[in-house]
Amino acid sequence: MSAELLRTLRAAIGDTCVLTHGDLSAWELDWRQRWRGKALAVARPGNTDEVAAVVRACAAHGTAVVPQGGNTGLVGGGVPDASGTQVLLSLTRMNRIRELDRANLTLVAEAGCVLQAVQKAADDVGLLFPLSLAAEGSCTIGGNLATNAGGTQVLRYGNARALCLGLEVVTASGDVWHGLSGLRKDNTGYDLRDLFIGSEGTLGVITAATLALHAKPAATMTALASCASLADCVTLLGQAQQQLAAGLTGFEAMNAFSLSLVAKHMPQLRQPLPAAPWTVLLELSDSESEAHARERFEGVLGQALERGIIGDAAIAESVAQSRTMWHLRESIPLAQAEEGLNIKHDISLPVSRITAFCAEAEAALSRAAAGMRLVNFGHLGDGNLHFNVQAPEGVDAALFLSEREQEINAIVYAAVAAHGGAFSAEHGIGVLKREEMVQYKDATALALMRALKQGLDPAGWLNPGRVL
Amino acid sequence: MSAELLRTLRAAIGDTCVLTHGDLSAWELDWRQRWRGKALAVARPGNTDEVAAVVRACAAHGTAVVPQGGNTGLVGGGVPDASGTQVLLSLTRMNRIRELDRANLTLVAEAGCVLQAVQKAADDVGLLFPLSLAAEGSCTIGGNLATNAGGTQVLRYGNARALCLGLEVVTASGDVWHGLSGLRKDNTGYDLRDLFIGSEGTLGVITAATLALHAKPAATMTALASCASLADCVTLLGQAQQQLAAGLTGFEAMNAFSLSLVAKHMPQLRQPLPAAPWTVLLELSDSESEAHARERFEGVLGQALERGIIGDAAIAESVAQSRTMWHLRESIPLAQAEEGLNIKHDISLPVSRITAFCAEAEAALSRAAAGMRLVNFGHLGDGNLHFNVQAPEGVDAALFLSEREQEINAIVYAAVAAHGGAFSAEHGIGVLKREEMVQYKDATALALMRALKQGLDPAGWLNPGRVL
Numbered sequence: 001m002s003a004e005l006l007r008t009l010r011a012a013i014g015d016t017c018v019l020t021h022g023d024l025s026a027w028e029l030d031w032r033q034r035w036r037g038k039a040l041a042v043a044r045p046g047n048t049d050e051v052a053a054v055v056r057a058c059a060a061h062g063t064a065v066v067p068q069g070g071n072t073g074l075v076g077g078g079v080p081d082a083s084g085t086q087v088l089l090s091l092t093r094m095n096r097i098r099e100l101d102r103a104n105l106t107l108v109a110e111a112g113c114v115l116q117a118v119q120k121a122a123d124d125v126g127l128l129f130p131l132s133l134a135a136e137g138s139c140t141i142g143g144n145l146a147t148n149a150g151g152t153q154v155l156r157y158g159n160a161r162a163l164c165l166g167l168e169v170v171t172a173s174g175d176v177w178h179g180l181s182g183l184r185k186d187n188t189g190y191d192l193r194d195l196f197i198g199s200e201g202t203l204g205v206i207t208a209a210t211l212a213l214h215a216k217p218a219a220t221m222t223a224l225a226s227c228a229s230l231a232d233c234v235t236l237l238g239q240a241q242q243q244l245a246a247g248l249t250g251f252e253a254m255n256a257f258s259l260s261l262v263a264k265h266m267p268q269l270r271q272p273l274p275a276a277p278w279t280v281l282l283e284l285s286d287s288e289s290e291a292h293a294r295e296r297f298e299g300v301l302g303q304a305l306e307r308g309i310i311g312d313a314a315i316a317e318s319v320a321q322s323r324t325m326w327h328l329r330e331s332i333p334l335a336q337a338e339e340g341l342n343i344k345h346d347i348s349l350p351v352s353r354i355t356a357f358c359a360e361a362e363a364a365l366s367r368a369a370a371g372m373r374l375v376n377f378g379h380l381g382d383g384n385l386h387f388n389v390q391a392p393e394g395v396d397a398a399l400f401l402s403e404r405e406q407e408i409n410a411i412v413y414a415a416v417a418a419h420g421g422a423f424s425a426e427h428g429i430g431v432l433k434r435e436e437m438v439q440y441k442d443a444t445a446l447a448l449m450r451a452l453k454q455g456l457d458p459a460g461w462l463n464p465g466r467v468l
Numbered sequence: 469m470s471a472e473l474l475r476t477l478r479a480a481i482g483d484t485c486v487l488t489h490g491d492l493s494a495w496e497l498d499w500r501q502r503w504r505g506k507a508l509a510v511a512r513p514g515n516t517d518e519v520a521a522v523v524r525a526c527a528a529h530g531t532a533v534v535p536q537g538g539n540t541g542l543v544g545g546g547v548p549d550a551s552g553t554q555v556l557l558s559l560t561r562m563n564r565i566r567e568l569d570r571a572n573l574t575l576v577a578e579a580g581c582v583l584q585a586v587q588k589a590a591d592d593v594g595l596l597f598p599l600s601l602a603a604e605g606s607c608t609i610g611g612n613l614a615t616n617a618g619g620t621q622v623l624r625y626g627n628a629r630a631l632c633l634g635l636e637v638v639t640a641s642g643d644v645w646h647g648l649s650g651l652r653k654d655n656t657g658y659d660l661r662d663l664f665i666g667s668e669g670t671l672g673v674i675t676a677a678t679l680a681l682h683a684k685p686a687a688t689m690t691a692l693a694s695c696a697s698l699a700d701c702v703t704l705l706g707q708a709q710q711q712l713a714a715g716l717t718g719f720e721a722m723n724a725f726s727l728s729l730v731a732k733h734m735p736q737l738r739q740p741l742p743a744a745p746w747t748v749l750l751e752l753s754d755s756e757s758e759a760h761a762r763e764r765f766e767g768v769l770g771q772a773l774e775r776g777i778i779g780d781a782a783i784a785e786s787v788a789q790s791r792t793m794w795h796l797r798e799s800i801p802l803a804q805a806e807e808g809l810n811i812k813h814d815i816s817l818p819v820s821r822i823t824a825f826c827a828e829a830e831a832a833l834s835r836a837a838a839g840m841r842l843v844n845f846g847h848l849g850d851g852n853l854h855f856n857v858q859a860p861e862g863v864d865a866a867l868f869l870s871e872r873e874q875e876i877n878a879i880v881y882a883a884v885a886a887h888g889g890a891f892s893a894e895h896g897i898g899v900l901k902r903e904e905m906v907q908y909k910d911a912t913a914l915a916l917m918r919a920l921k922q923g924l925d926p927a928g929w930l931n932p933g934r935v936l
Contacts, residue, residue, distance in 0.1 A: 101818060101820045102706075102820075103702060103706060103818075103819050103820035104818040104819045104820040104821075104851070105709070105819075106818070147655065148655050148659075150653055150655075154652065154653065155652075156714075158630075159653060161659070162626075162630070171912060171916065175912045175915070176912060177910060177912040177913050177916060178910050178912070179910065179913060181888070181890070182818040182820075182888060183816045183817070183818065183851060183888075183889065183890050183893075184622065184623075184816065184850040184851055184852070185618055185622065185627060185816045185847075185850050185851065185852045185890070185893040185894050186816060186890040186892075186893065187615065187616050187618075187666055187890070187892045187893060187894055187895065187896045187897070188890050188891060188892045188897060188901075188904075188905065188908075188909055189666075189897060189905060189909060189913065189914075189917050189935060189936075190663060190666065190667055190671070190916075190917045190920055190935070191616075191629070191659075191662045191663055191665065191666055191667075192913060192916055192917070194659045194662035194663070195658060195659055195662070195663055195920075197659065198655055198657075198658065198659055199658055199659075203658070214713075215709050215710045215711075215713050217713070234571060238570075238571060241573070241683050242683045243755065244755065245682075245683050245685070245714070245755035246624075246713070246714030246715075246755075247714075247755065287711065287712060287713035287714075287715065288764075296756075348651045348652065348653045348654060349651070350569060350571075350572040350574070350650040350651065351571050351572045351573075352569050352570075352571035352572040352650075353572075379653075382652040382653050383572075383651060383652055383653065384652070384653045420649070420650060420651075421651065422649070422651055422653070422654040422655070422656050423656060424654075424655045424656045425651075425653040425654065425655060426653050426655055427655065428655045429655070429656060429657060433656075436656075437656065437657060440656075441656055441657060442645060442646050442647065444639060444643045444644060444645040444646070445645050445647060445657065445660060446657075447643070448639065448645060448658075448660055448924065449657050449658045449660070451923040451924055452658055452663075452920065452923055452924070454923055455919040455920055455922055455923025455924075456916065456919055456920070456923075467657055467658070468657070
């Protein structure tokens with residue numbers, strides 16, 4: 001049976017593109033090495049018809065298909081299970097920019113295009129593709145869309161979903177939906193695009209996308225500000241949104257412990273502001289000039305200083321200084337890893353509830369695990385926190401993780417639910433958060449999702465065991 | 469059978485809220501008087517549980533439910549058919565603003581809230597709800613979302629879909645999905661929200677929504693510019709987007725014939741610029757000041773004049789002048805109605821294809837119907853044209869419509885398809901464009917839509933005969 005499937009796959013996409021031997025860990029093991037699977041084969045189709053042929057062959061042989069992009073996911077959604085029965089469908093050979101339309105502000109990229117290549121294609125013609133995240137050098141646009149990736153500029157430009165105007169998708173039956181619309185408005189029926197986006201390969205395989213480009217700002221400038229409390233950060237956000245409107249393209253908050261870990265493990269990185277309970281990174285994108293950007297930043301931050309909302313501020317004097325500020329923020333994940341394993345939560349809340357949530361969750365965690373240390377940072381402008389619990393000082397981090405993870409997750413997610421938040425903001429569900437789906441997701445929503453899965457993939461061969 | 473259903477409905481939502489006698493044309497006849505239906509009853513539930521009870525009762529009695537908001541739709545999606553067997557479910561009694569969250573920039577509105585009331589609720593706290601369209605004084609937010617309404621500020625703020633963060637929906641089985649999320653990021657499963665938005669009541673009944681608010685601009689300013697060609701309008705759009713970025717909140721184009729009809733039928737309206745092949749209305753929203761807005765407008769338009777992209781321009785000197793300019797644009801539909809019936813098309817195209825499309829379609833129409841006159845205007849910034857064919861001068865408009873509509877639609881929609889456009893940009897499908905769905909929509913997309921309908925409404929009692 002599986003020998004016949006392999007023959008069919010080889011005939012469809014070529015011998016060299018169906019891998020069954022040797023070290024396949026580039027596809028079978030996720031990059032954080034949390035999930036190691038075993039694939040029946042790794043199929044590497046080179047175009048849409050070949051993807052459709054792979055899906056049809058697998059369906060005909062009752063074999064599950066696990067689509068994969070750059071294998072940079074954080075929830076185990078893109079690696080096969082350990083059964084050795086699933087076909088890993090890698091999209092990385094499909095990496096062409098098919099078209100760039102300057103007047104329409106769009107480009108068409110195949111699923112396997114690395115995000116950075118998409119950014120560069122836009123940049124090369126003086127435009128901006130604003131999706132930006134840590135893995136951009138290796139993640140693919142197909143994976144970004146399959147997981148509705150977020151990143152640092154969601155506040156202004158939205159997540160991956162908001163940057164996609166059309167899709168080409170291979171369905172569960174191996175048909176191709178040609179939906180590469182470059183239209184801003186299209187009310188001809190149900191919104192298939194947004195249904196496939198974020199469905200983590202469980203409803204169809206995204207093979208290409210039409211992406212929305214934006215005008216490149218004349219100047220981009222970064223500032224840091226220190227706040228005495230998270231509540232002050234939220235107040236600053238409101239004022240910055242009021243005064244800078246769409247000019248405010250980034251608003252990141254970092255608690256003192258996050259930056260202390262950066263200071264400890266990356267002492268070479270200069271921290272422009274003295275330690276404070278909270279430090280905010282603001283990014284302003286200006287359509288006029290650097291001078292105008294500075295003037296606007298000075299207005300907002302000057303007023304915030306006067307009103308006592310911030311205690312101190314530093315506006316970058318150069319592009320290099322802006323990069324240094326971002327580098328501080330981006331170093332937190334590595335610094336916390338240096339400190340030892342921790343228990344990660346990618347959560348979102350209404351901005352109005354974040355202060356109460358953090359106070360409540362932190363108190364509950366401290367009661368349950370005295371001395372635990374909170375690495376609390378993230379995209380405050382979107383209500384998205386990376387709320388990570390580090391073992392108490394001197395406690396074995398691996399042991400703490402293995403013994404306490406479930407309990408700590410339960411505390412955090414219960415508080416998230418109580419404040420109207422989500423237990424996955426930008427990373428998705430994959431295999432990691434399936435139990436949370438059952439426990440915290442609205443029962444009617446779950447029933448609707450199951451009906452959608454049943455409707456679009458009745459046999460269930462597309463990425464089974466993920467999301468639902 | 470139906471007597472029993474009526475008893476059940478009366479018990480569930482009260483005698484006075486189940487109408488079966490007297491003049492029901494407010495619900496049975498659309499406002500343009502194109503579709504007159506006959507309802508078994510008009511049910512007017514007052515809260516979500518009552519909506520669920522109506523849906524359950526109808527399902528139990530095998531009776532179709534037609535949800536309706538302000539009855540301002542343009543495609544017949546919200547009026548019952550003529551059979552006298554469908555229950556018209558009016559949401560207009562559900563008109564509370566349930567909550568307004570300033571820090572989170574959201575409000576929760578029930579489906580029956582009139583759009584203008586939502587705008588006002590935001591305005592009352594110094595914020596902006598940017599959805600704006602001609603029917604805003606009587607259309608409801610539930611209807612806006614069910615049809616994914618567009619309007620005049622889509623260029624900057626997106627359509628209704630982009631302004632909605634969460635929904636409360638009664639499903640086909642009469643369950644309630646409590647999805648009133650106020651979150652900017654939520655990757656916990658499939659995107660149910662966007663699937664219900666734009667589904668025209670065929671997948672579920674929207675009962676409430678969490679809407680995204682924006683900072684109110686410090687100044688909003690309008691300008692008119694005249695162009696020698698549509699290609700120049702497109703060039704101007706590109707330059708305005710590059711220089712004004714998110715400040716450009718409106719970009720409307722009007723051909724000479726549109727404005728000549730306004731001049732003919734509304735001679736009292738002053739037209740600031742001499743007649744030109746094309747006139748563009750630009751709107752700039754500025755987060756700083758009126759002076760700053762003017763300076764930026766002068767920069768963009770001055771440069772366009774120098775480069776010969778525009779022949780003339782007028783920047784409004786006051787709010788009153790801005791209103792006058794918008795009034796010209798908004799008077800086109802009425803002026804064309806005064807001129808006589810015409811054959812309307814609400815279409816969208818990639819901006820890069822609009823010039824070629826218009827040239828081709830206009831030539832084909834002139835060949836087919838010598839002397840036909842094109843009322844061509846719309847939201848050029850979104851690629852959305854109202855491309856309406858008026859009878860040749862002196863020809864009976866009603867006769868022209870009845871004899872030529874099908875042929876003219878076929879010419880227009882074939883050209884739309886050839887240029888990668890959509891045959892419904894912002895008005896939806898309803899009953900009006902079901903044949904176009906079959907003819908022009910990608911076959912795989914249609915199959916997927918049918919599978920979704922089957923999955924979420926297997927018995928098919930929700931707004932049958934609409935969309936699909």
